C-alpha cells in the first residue's frame with residue numbers, strides 16, 4: 001500500500017510537513033476500548049479479515065527559528081520492527097524525508113511524544129561494521145532527542161503490560177543524545193513540549209505558537225478522530241484512561257476556542273484538521289486541506 005507524503009501546512013511562520021512512515025494494522029477492538037462494536041463500526045474504517053483497522057503513521061517535520069525538528073519517528077526499519085507492527089510496508093520515513101530534501105544529518109531535534117514502538121522506531125537504525133556485525137545506532141546523527149523524563153524511566157523499566165511496546169533497541173543507542181524534560185520545555189519559542197498524560201503517564205504533545213495562530217501535535221491522544229470528538233472514547237492502550245479523559249476534554253475545548261490546527265499520528269493521512277463545535281454543541285473534527293492541494 002503506497003501512502004502519499006509531504007503534505008504542507010503552516011501555523012503562523014512555522015512550516016509543517018507531514019512525513020509518513022507508511023501504516024500499520026491494529027486490532028480494532030483494542031483501538032476502541034470499552035466502546036461497543038455496534039457503535040464504533042459505523043465510523044471506523046473497514047476491518048481486514050483479522051478484525052484489524054489501518055492506522056496512519058504521520059510524523060511531522062517542522063522548521064522554526066532555523067531549527068529542523070522531527071516529531072515522531074514511526075515504526076522504523078530495523079529487522080523485526082515492521083513485524084511487531086503487523087504493518088503492510090517497509091517503513092517510509094527516510095524516503096519521505098528525502099523526497100522533501102531532508103537528510104538524516106539535517107535533523108537538529110527529534111521529539112518523541114512517548115516511546116511506544118510505533119512512535120520511535122526510526123530513532124535508531126542498523127549499521128554493519130567491518131566485521132559484518134550489526135549495531136543499532138541513532139538514525140539522526142546530529143539530533144538531540146527530546147523526551148519526557150517519566151516516559152524515559154517507564155520505557156526503561158517496563159512491566160508485564162508494557163514490555164511488548166517499549167523496545168530497548170529504540171532506546172539504548174540514543175541514551176547519550178537525550179534531553180529529558182520535566183514539565184514544559186521550549187524547543188524554540190514557537191514550539192513547546194507540553195505534558196499531556198493519559199495514554200501514558202509521561203505522554204506529551206507539541207504546541208505550536210506563532211503570531212496569533214496556534215496548533216498542536218497530539219501524538220497518541222487518539223487513534224481515530226471520533227475519539228477527539230467524543231472524549232470518553234478511549235483506546236485500551238491508554239494506561240491512565242480517566243486521566244486521558246480529563247486531558248483530552250480540556251485540550252479539545254481549547255483547540256475549538258482557538259481554532260487551532262490539530263495533527264495526530266494515527267489519523268488517515270495526513271491526519272491534520274481542526275476541531276469545531278456544531279450548532280447543536282457537539283465537538284466535530286474537520287479535515288484541513290494541505291497548502292497547494294493534496295500531494
Ligand SMILES: [Zn+2]
Nearest residue numbers: 116118119220
Ligand atoms: Zn501509537
